[in-house]
Amino acid sequence: MHVFMAGRLPQAALDRLEQEAGLTLSIHDAPDAKDMAKALEHADILLLRATPVLTATHIEAARRLKVVSRYGVGYDNVDVTALTHAGIPLMVAGNTNSTSVAEGAFSLLLAAARQTLAYDQAVRSGNWKMRDSCHAMEIDGKSLLLIGFGRIGRKMAQLAQGFGMQVRVHDPFVTEQAVLAAGCRHEADLDAALVTADFISLHLGLSPDTNQLLNTRRLERLKPGAIIVNTSRGGLIDEAALARCLKSGLIRAAGIDVFATEPIDPHNVLLDAPNVVLSPHAAGLTREAADRMAVITVENALAAVKGTADSALVVNPEVLKSQARG
Secondary structure, three states: OEEEEEOOOOHHHHHHHHOOOOOEEEEEOOOOHHHHHHHHOOOOEEEEOOOOOEOHHHHHHOOOOOEEEEOOOOOOOEOHHHHHHOOOOEEOOOOOOHHHHHHHHHHHHHHHHOOHHHHHHHHHOOOHHHHHHOOOOOOOOOEEEEEOOOHHHHHHHHHHHHOOOEEEEEOOOOOHHHHHHOOOEEOOOHHHHHHHOOEEEEOOOOOOOOOOOEOHHHHHOOOOOEEEEEOOOHHHEOHHHHHHHHHHOOEEEEEEOOOOOOOOOOOOHHHHOOOEEEOOOOOOOOHHHHHHHHHHHHHHHHHHHHOOOOHHHEOOOHHHHHHHHO
């Protein structure tokens, strides 16, 4: 059985694969569309990072493919409809990186609030008087709006509450009772919640409904001096509008780990925006989380091949039902 790894996974994944008999492995560190199509002709298992994109054309050519296992929890680089049509399950890494992403998001929140980069640069340039500017702000008692309240959003809420923040939640797929049980305030109206939030942190997937959720209209209506954190998907925010609001001072600062195009385009407007802390889509990639994700990515694929996949980790579980009937 042949395993194709599209984008190199940590050594922990290779170690786990070596424990299984009868596998062969090929690795393409950064496969292009042509590489993908050729490799998938012979692949039984595809282990996939956030890039490259897996298209319907690739899937149609993958005659032997039995499972796609994502190294991560997002899957906007996968044509799920085409996979489902082909009867191929798509698996994700579940809860392996929730703590790391939440901690990464909170570190960006703190860095933006406390002006960490600006103070660092001031010291390096000899501008000791920067300390008298009082640009930093406290987060104790401030309002944090979480847009999305899944595993990562809930962990983020716990971290924020530990620092004395007042946590509010907007998530149409989570009940008010669940939000209240977590010690947070439920916000049904996103636009109304945005107007009064001191901090906004995004924790939801990218879909046609959420694409540019924070558009020009919403960004310009934020509370003056608000801070935005995004560790989910770059397409959730209109980057050009965010850059304009940062330059005008309407938005105080931002911490951004994800971008509409990755790796980031060298002409991306956020590179020249003030008071923004940037990170290379690495919030979830601590050493601990990387190893956990690597192992579960392999184990998910092997389980699917053996017919023992955890349906909770399958994006298109209807495929499992059709396989069972077959």
